[in-house]
Amino acid sequence: METSNAPATEPSLTITHDGPGGCPVLHGFEPLEPAQIADPAAVTAFSRREVPVFFSPALGAYIVTSYAHAVKVVTDWKAFGRAPFIDREMPEELRDVLPEGFVTAAITNWNDPANHTRLRKLAQVPFVRQNARDAAELCRRVADETIEEFRSAGEADLIPAFARKVPMRLILAILGLDRAREHDLHRWVVGVMRMMGDPTVTDADMVAMGRDQADFRRFTLGAIEERRRNPRGEGDFLTDLITATSDDGEPSLSDDEIFAAVLLSIIAGGDTTVNLIAQLVTRMLDRDGALWREADADRTLIDGMIEEELRYDHVGRLVYRTCNVATEIGGVAIPAGAVVAVHLWSTGRDEAVFESAEVFDPRRPDVARHLGFGRGAYSCMGSALARVETRQAIEALLDGLPNAWKVPGHEVRRVFSTAIQSVLDGLVVGWDVPEPAGTNA
Numbered sequence: 001m002e003t004s005n006a007p008a009t010e011p012s013l014t015i016t017h018d019g020p021g022g023c024p025v026l027h028g029f030e031p032l033e034p035a036q037i038a039d040p041a042a043v044t045a046f047s048r049r050e051v052p053v054f055f056s057p058a059l060g061a062y063i064v065t066s067y068a069h070a071v072k073v074v075t076d077w078k079a080f081g082r083a084p085f086i087d088r089e090m091p092e093e094l095r096d097v098l099p100e101g102f103v104t105a106a107i108t109n110w111n112d113p114a115n116h117t118r119l120r121k122l123a124q125v126p127f128v129r130q131n132a133r134d135a136a137e138l139c140r141r142v143a144d145e146t147i148e149e150f151r152s153a154g155e156a157d158l159i160p161a162f163a164r165k166v167p168m169r170l171i172l173a174i175l176g177l178d179r180a181r182e183h184d185l186h187r188w189v190v191g192v193m194r195m196m197g198d199p200t201v202t203d204a205d206m207v208a209m210g211r212d213q214a215d216f217r218r219f220t221l222g223a224i225e226e227r228r229r230n231p232r233g234e235g236d237f238l239t240d241l242i243t244a245t246s247d248d249g250e251p252s253l254s255d256d257e258i259f260a261a262v263l264l265s266i267i268a269g270g271d272t273t274v275n276l277i278a279q280l281v282t283r284m285l286d287r288d289g290a291l292w293r294e295a296d297a298d299r300t301l302i303d304g305m306i307e308e309e310l311r312y313d314h315v316g317r318l319v320y321r322t323c324n325v326a327t328e329i330g331g332v333a334i335p336a337g338a339v340v341a342v343h344l345w346s347t348g349r350d351e352a353v354f355e356s357a358e359v360f361d362p363r364r365p366d367v368a369r370h371l372g373f374g375r376g377a378y379s380c381m382g383s384a385l386a387r388v389e390t391r392q393a394i395e396a397l398l399d400g401l402p403n404a405w406k407v408p409g410h411e412v413r414r415v416f417s418t419a420i421q422s423v424l425d426g427l428v429v430g431w432d433v434p435e436p437a438g439t440n441a
């Protein structure tokens, strides 16, 4: 059991009632401030205690920080549909390059319930068909191969060398796409996310990223076409997406929708899983590697550690919804059309649900009760895969990097991520490299 550091001192926080319709505003909640993104503990504790639903002028959204209210928002999909990402004016130069427009329309979770239900029913077919044992074997193979690239060095920054590579390589392997294009894919996907969600991009950036997106589209459509000609049978992700039909006669996915499903899998399973692996390895190596040694001695602990990481320090921060009908949460009136942001990180620290929420305890009885993968109609389609992947990644590290330690003098930092706001960077680790056989004096 690990006790958290003393909570950061509360920033200066005050509540006024001058939000829309006189609703509460929490001053001092700065969701775009790097320091608060990196450590939202103090401000969210205050909010859960004093004002669990409030309006944030900075985001133009109602923020929900308590577990119970969050469950209401994410499960009541009739009242709370998916919020669109920033709508972008397409620069003139891109009209010929991306004649079909940005991909937002076909991305499942950017759709309102009616269309979302249809898209999700079809897009989840390959996730449902995935065989857990095959997925575990594939994850382990990808993790082992990645470790092999740097193992003999005895020291590496595990975030670029491992945590960033494994999720991308795994999804490429699952999709049957060419691993040699991993750097292109990374650039393309980062560009798509910035186009959709980063208000700081300039028109010139947009044009460059739009061209990249066109390349990505061509590459993926080429793979879809190839798979239509040579289907690989049930259990192959892309084949399953292409052949998915639903019992109620819904039309199958169009190429554009398959492209969007591929893109979403790469985006949604990207920085989220990178951060989960990076955060958990960091925590395991903290305090002189106490958790690392515990997990090494008892591998059954790893699943609990993964769940507890998702609760204790959720890898993302906010998920958004649009309010479809005027309603009320926690005594705060929410008008139709308003944007509501659920603070997933905060829900994991809710003392009303998790006893000793400030303590990291992988053995807690309710360890999987967190909302780390969301809940309800829009919940994570890749949760099973993410769990298997992280488990295999950790096991591969335990086996491949004996007696690992954090190399002193290097600090783990948090850097901005368009996808999930904040991602770890810089985890320099050393380990024992066994002498090659026959080198003993």
Ligand code: HEM
Pocket (backbone or CB within 6 Å): 074, 107, 108, 109, 110, 120, 171, 264, 265, 266, 268, 269, 270, 272, 273, 276, 315, 316, 319, 320, 344, 371, 372, 373, 374, 375, 377, 378, 379, 380, 381, 382, 383, 385, 386
């Ligand atoms: C630690 C890793 C992951 C975390 C913490 C995570 C978390 C989430 C959350 C919280 C949502 C719901 C967002 C909402 O309510 O609006 C979501 C949605 C989704 N996730 Fe994940 N995810 C992870 C990994 C993955 C992976 C590996 C994949 C696929 C390869 C994936 C695919 C998806 C998809 C497709 C959706 C959209 C569901 C929909 O539109 O209905 N995720 N994820």
